[in-house]
Amino acid sequence: MDIGGIHNRKGKAMNLIKKNASRREFVQGITTGAMGAAAAGYLGGANIAAAQSTTQTCTEKITVVNPLGTPPPVTLKAQAPRLDTLDGKTIYLLSNGYPNSENVLHEMTDWFKANYPKTTFEYRHMPSAMGGRADPALWEEMKEKADAMIIGIGH
16 A cells, blocks of 8 residues: 555655654645646646555444533522622632642631621631532532632642
8 A cells, every 4th residue: 555655647656654664754745645636637747546456445444422412401590699798698718729728718718807807708618629528518508608619729
C-alpha cells in the first residue's frame, strides 16, 4: 500500500511520507499527497484512478459506542429567595479547601463586618470540597443558625 503517495505522469508511485515519520511529517505528507492528487486531477496530468487503485479496502466492520450515553432528565430547582436585608442575619462564609480560598474569605469577612455591623458572620473551613457529605455536623449547624452562606473556592 502506498500511504500518502501519488503517481507521477509516467505512472510511477511517489511516496510522500518517510518510513518512521514523525506525526508532523506524516500530516504534511498526507496533506501534500491530497493536494497533489487534487491539483494533478484538475490539471489533467495524473491518472487519479491509478492512484486510488493502490489503496486497500477494509472489509472489517467495527462498532462505535457513544460514551455519553443517554443522560437522565434534569429536574430544575428554584433558587433560594434573596434576603431582604442583612441586618440581624447570620451569614456563613465557607472555605472548601482550595488553595488561597481562605485568604479571599477572610478579606470578605473583614469587609462585611465593617460594612454590616448588625450582621453576624461565621467563617468555617470545610475539610473537603464535598460539602455536607464531608462534614454533616457543619451542615446541621448551618441549617439551624444560618440565614445564608457564601462558599469560596480558589483558583
